[in-house]
Amino acid sequence: MTDVRRRLAVSMLVFGSLAFLAVIGAPLLGTTPIRLARVFDRSIPFADNVDAQIFFIARLPRALAGALVGATLAAAGVVFQALLRNPLATPFTLGVSAGAALGAMLAITWRLHLSLWGVSAVTAASFIGSLCAVGIVYAMARARHRGFSTNILLLAGVTLNSFFSALILFVQYLADSAEALRTMRWLMGDLDIAGYGPLLAALPLCTVAFVAFAWLPRALNLLSLDTDAAASRGVNVLRVQRVAFFSASMATGAAVSLGGPIGFIGIIIPHLVRLMVGADHRIVLPASALFGAAFLVAADVVARTAMAPVELPVGIITALIGGPFFLWLLVRQR
Amino acid sequence: MKLGAGGWGLGTGGWALGASLTLATVVLLAGGHAASPLAQQHAPLRIVSLVPSATEMLFAMGAGPRVVAVSSYDHFPPEVERLPRIGALVDPDVERILSLRPDLVIAYSSQTDFLAQLERASIPVYVYRHGSLADITVGMRDLGIRVGLAEQARAAASAIDRGLADIRTRLAGKRRPRTMLVIGREPQSLRAINVSGGYGFLHDLLDLAGGDNLFAGVKRESMMVATETILARAPEVIIELHYSDRASSDTAAREREAWNLLPGLPAVKKGRVYLLYGGELVVPGPRVVLTAQAFARALHPDVLPH
Numbered sequence: 001m002t003d004v005r006r007r008l009a010v011s012m013l014v015f016g017s018l019a020f021l022a023v024i025g026a027p028l029l030g031t032t033p034i035r036l037a038r039v040f041d042r043s044i045p046f047a048d049n050v051d052a053q054i055f056f057i058a059r060l061p062r063a064l065a066g067a068l069v070g071a072t073l074a075a076a077g078v079v080f081q082a083l084l085r086n087p088l089a090t091p092f093t094l095g096v097s098a099g100a101a102l103g104a105m106l107a108i109t110w111r112l113h114l115s116l117w118g119v120s121a122v123t124a125a126s127f128i129g130s131l132c133a134v135g136i137v138y139a140m141a142r143a144r145h146r147g148f149s150t151n152i153l154l155l156a157g158v159t160l161n162s163f164f165s166a167l168i169l170f171v172q173y174l175a176d177s178a179e180a181l182r183t184m185r186w187l188m189g190d191l192d193i194a195g196y197g198p199l200l201a202a203l204p205l206c207t208v209a210f211v212a213f214a215w216l217p218r219a220l221n222l223l224s225l226d227t228d229a230a231a232s233r234g235v236n237v238l239r240v241q242r243v244a245f246f247s248a249s250m251a252t253g254a255a256v257s258l259g260g261p262i263g264f265i266g267i268i269i270p271h272l273v274r275l276m277v278g279a280d281h282r283i284v285l286p287a288s289a290l291f292g293a294a295f296l297v298a299a300d301v302v303a304r305t306a307m308a309p310v311e312l313p314v315g316i317i318t319a320l321i322g323g324p325f326f327l328w329l330l331v332r333q334r
Numbered sequence: 335m336k337l338g339a340g341g342w343g344l345g346t347g348g349w350a351l352g353a354s355l356t357l358a359t360v361v362l363l364a365g366g367h368a369a370s371p372l373a374q375q376h377a378p379l380r381i382v383s384l385v386p387s388a389t390e391m392l393f394a395m396g397a398g399p400r401v402v403a404v405s406s407y408d409h410f411p412p413e414v415e416r417l418p419r420i421g422a423l424v425d426p427d428v429e430r431i432l433s434l435r436p437d438l439v440i441a442y443s444s445q446t447d448f449l450a451q452l453e454r455a456s457i458p459v460y461v462y463r464h465g466s467l468a469d470i471t472v473g474m475r476d477l478g479i480r481v482g483l484a485e486q487a488r489a490a491a492s493a494i495d496r497g498l499a500d501i502r503t504r505l506a507g508k509r510r511p512r513t514m515l516v517i518g519r520e521p522q523s524l525r526a527i528n529v530s531g532g533y534g535f536l537h538d539l540l541d542l543a544g545g546d547n548l549f550a551g552v553k554r555e556s557m558m559v560a561t562e563t564i565l566a567r568a569p570e571v572i573i574e575l576h577y578s579d580r581a582s583s584d585t586a587a588r589e590r591e592a593w594n595l596l597p598g599l600p601a602v603k604k605g606r607v608y609l610l611y612g613g614e615l616v617v618p619g620p621r622v623v624l625t626a627q628a629f630a631r632a633l634h635p636d637v638l639p640h
Contacts, residue, residue, distance in 0.1 A: 032566035046598070050565060053598045058562035111521070120523045173425075176407075178518055178577060178616075185526050185558065194524040194561040195595050304560045309549060309567075311558040 004282060011277050015290035022297040023067050027059035029301050031308040057194065065191045065199055065258060066300045066314075067293035070265055072206050072255040074273075074292025075213055077266030078285050079248040082220040083241060084150050088330075091252040091266040094157030095133040098164035100256040103129020105168050105183045109175040119201045122186070123257045130253030133160055138245065148241045189260035189315030191300050202258040209251035210289070212243050217281035220244065224281070262315045264322025265292055271329055377482025378438035378458065382431055384422060385462045387619035388440045389414060391474045394620040395487040402434050409613050410621070432457075438481065467538030470618050471495050490620065497623035498542060501630050504637055505544035511633055513545035514569035514601070517556055522588060524561060524595050531557045535618040536575075536625075543629035545571065565596065572601040573608050573632055575615045586611070608632040 028036070034051040038044070046052055076091040084093070091097070107125035140156035141149050172180050193199060219240040222230035231237050252266075269292040270284065277283045296318070303314040381397065383389040384405045392401055393411050401414070405422040408414045418434070421427040426448050431439065432455055439452055440460045452459050460480050462473065471491035478487020515536060518528040530536045532550035540547050548567050549557065572593065581589075586609050593599070593607050601607055610628050614621035631638045 030562055032562060047603065048598065050568065050598060053596070054562050054565045057596060057598075058560065058565055062561075108520075120520055120525070122520055176577075177423075181528070182518060182520070182526060185528075190526055192525060192560050198523075304562065309557075309559055309563045310552060310554070311560045311563070313558075 004280065007277065007280075008283050008286075011283050011287045012290070015273075015287045015294070018294040019067065019071075019290040019297075022294040023063050026063040026066070026297045026301050027055055029305065030054070030059060031305055058192075061193050061196050061199060062191050062300060062304070063297050064196075065193050066297040068199065068202060068206055069191065069255045069259040069262060070269075070292040070294070070296025071289040072209070072251045072292075073262065073265040074269035074295075075210070075285055075289040076248040076252045076255070077292075078270045078281065078288045079213065079216065079220065079244050080266070081270060082224040082281060083244045083248070084154055085224055086154065087271070088267070089154075090264075091248065091255075092161070092261060092263070094137050094153065094249065095160035095164060096130045096249050096252045097256050097261040098161045098168070099133025099136075100126040100130035100253055101187060101261055102164045102168050102171070103127070103132070104186050104257075104260075105171045105175075108183050108186065109171055109179045111179070119198060123198060123201070127253050127257040130249070130256060133164065134246070134249040134253065136160060148238055148245075150241070153245070185313065186260055187315070188313030189262035189318070191259050191296075191314055192304070192311065193258070198258055202254045205254035206251055209247040209254070212247035213251075213285060213289075216240065216244055216247075217285050220281040220285075260315060262296065262318055264318045264326065265296055267329075268322045268325045269295055376437075378436075378480075380434065380436045381438045381440065381481065382420060382434060382436040383408070383440040384420070384426055384445075385440050385442060386410070387464070387470070387617045388460075388462050388473075388477060390617060390619035390621065391477055391487070391490075392481065394490045395474070395478050395481075395483045397481050397483055400481070402436060403431070410617070428452075440477075464535075464618055466533075467498075467535045467542065467618075467622065470535065470620075470622060474620070494620055494623055498626055501623075501626050501638075502542050505630060505634055508544050508634055508637065510544050510546040511570040511606075512548055512568070513540060513571040513573060513633065514548045514564065514567075515540050515545075516572060516574040519574075519592075522592050524592055527559055527561075527564070528556050529559055531555060535622065536615075539622060539626050539629055540573070543626050543633055545573075545629065545633045561596070565598065568600050570600045570604070571606045571608070571633055572599070573610060573629060576609060576611045577613060577616045578611060580611050581609075606632075 032054055034054050038049065038051040039055045041049070044052070073091050080089045080091055080093060081087055104122050104126035107122045112121035112125065137153060137156045137160055141153040172183050175183060219230065219235050222233055222235050223237065223240060227237050270288045273284055273288045273291055277287055296314070299317045299321070300314045303312045303317050306312055379400050380402045381392065381400050382403045383392060383401060386405060386408045389401060389404050389408050390410055392398060393413065398411070398413060401417065403418045403420045404414045406419045407422050408419070418430070420430050423442055423445065426441070426445065428448065428451050436457060438458050438460055440462055441449060443461045443463055449459055449461070460477065463469070471494050474491040475484070475487050478484045515530040516527060517530055517536065520526050529549055530540065530547065531552040531554035532547055533553045534555035537547055537550065548569050549559070590607055590609055593602050596602055610632070615625055627638065
């Protein structure tokens with residue numbers, strides 16, 4: 001026990017400082033040189049202080065959004081991998097992101113122009129879409145079993161993914177070229193949220209999910225090995241599965257509606273972390289969240305500087321790093 | 335400065351005036367000229383146009399009655415609403431096109447499979463290429479020769495050239511405000527901002543209308559830019575294009591308010607964010623003069639009052 005505590009403390013310190021450095025460092029990096037002294041100089045009115053505007057309106061919300069989305073997707077990845085007892089599961093395996101994408105596509109092509117509390121119609125529609133996907137998959141997994149079949153969950157999720165993808169293509173095909181371009185851009189992921197409104201909308205959902213995550217690791221350790229063994233050790237398997245499924249799905253939905261379906265975070269981060277700290281979920285889960293935050297913030301710095309002034313979609317950066325890594329992981333698994 | 339959507343929506347009324355002026359010019363210039371020696375091929379009488387700007391050109395040069403079908407994106411002139419629609423760039427309906435028995439199909443150069451099919455069916459094609467602003471009237475004259483209306487096309491094209499030259503002359507020597515031309519973003523937020531780079535007819539129009547494109551250095555028609563880049567480059571004027579023909583003043587006002595998220599931008603501070611509505615904004619065709627005028631009114635209200 002003390003050993004776990006010590007390892008937890010060490011990994012929290014290491015990954016925590018990594019995440020902290022990324023969030024603090026990212027707003028200092030960029031194509032426009034800004035002077036920190038000027039950023040925090042209160043004597044210059046904010047409206048005239050371009051350095052402060054770049055720091056507080058452009059870079060800081062981006063870094064915070066990257067940290068939130070990265071932490072959420074990486075942690076959700078860990079939970080899904082344990083829940084489905086499949087090391088190749090991702091937060092997007094069960095169709096949450098496809099549902100979110102379909103919602104966003106519909107909002108874009110129907111030109112919904114509503115906004116509530118600073119949340120645009122596209123964001124709201126994508127979150128609703130993800131909830132629909134979660135509901136359908138859950139209903140499927142419950143339909144034929146009184147319990148909770150992770151196999152059916154997996155199959156229903158994969159099928160729903162391709163079904164939604166087909167619907168997305170259909171909606172895109174019928175869209176005007178300008179709308180089609182916007183839907184395509186949405187699918188590539190984007191953290192340039194220009195303000196704190198979208199961040200504040202996603203934060204409560206992610207917080208609730210992380211509270212649930214904090215309760216899960218010990219049960220996940222047993223669950224990821226064998227459900228029967230877990231049950232015999234006094235784990236309420238059904239309840240753990242339900243909490244894991246809904247919290248990870250809700251977190252994924254919130255993250256995707258904030259930053260778009262940014263791929264590979266949910267798979268490369270948990271695996272990299274496991275290589276470093278072992279398989280104990282009590283360490284893997286929080287360490288993945290912190291490392292995921294650091295990784296996505298760093299990837300976003302690349303996205304906004306590599307081809308400046310042209311902005312690269314951050315999803316392309318994570319896929320360029322994540323794709324080859326995923327393949328390497330597959331080969332290595334044998 | 336406050337501008338309602340209505341004031342900037344370039345309705346069809348303005349075009350009708352322009353068109354009748356153009357037609358008057360056509361009549362004046364056409365008299366006494368022999369047919370162009372280049373018009374050797376027989377003049378097509380059943381034209382299918384998959385290219386909206388070419389459709390507008392055909393109508394402007396008086397070939398409108400010969401157009402038998404248009405693309406799904408054609409909305410101008412109003413006469414096209416009565417014509418059958420036969421798909422567009424990615425989905426041309428070959429069966430219907432063949433059944434219309436056209437003697438000329440105007441298509442994009444990138445539609446290689448479609449062009450090959452037409453060739454097998456021995457249907458003459460005219461391949462249209464979009465390019466810069468200068469290419470528009472060049473293309474129009476060329477299209478006129480192809481359909482046997484060289485003089486009319488030349489006259490209509492010259493009227494466009496004169497309209498553009500007039501704007502350029504009136505703005506000569508004026509200070510050119512640093513301008514960002516936004517061609518798309520997520521409604522009511524400043525996410526996924528797509529702007530015109532330094533290439534293409536929209537950039538050329540902005541240049542002609544006396545604006546200094548913020549992203550002239552990037553030789554692309556469109557590009558995504560980050561909030562940081564916009565803040566750093568500090569546009570004095572923002573012109574935002576909306577391709578729907580009109581919006582309620584409510585919607586327009588809310589869309590303009592989205593820019594208040596960046597209160598430090600010179601354009602926002604001085605109230606120089608202009609939202610333009612109109613289908614012609616996206617079509618590199620005969621109505622570019624209207625777009626140029628709208629740009630010029632936004633950029634130089636002292637020279638061209640609304």
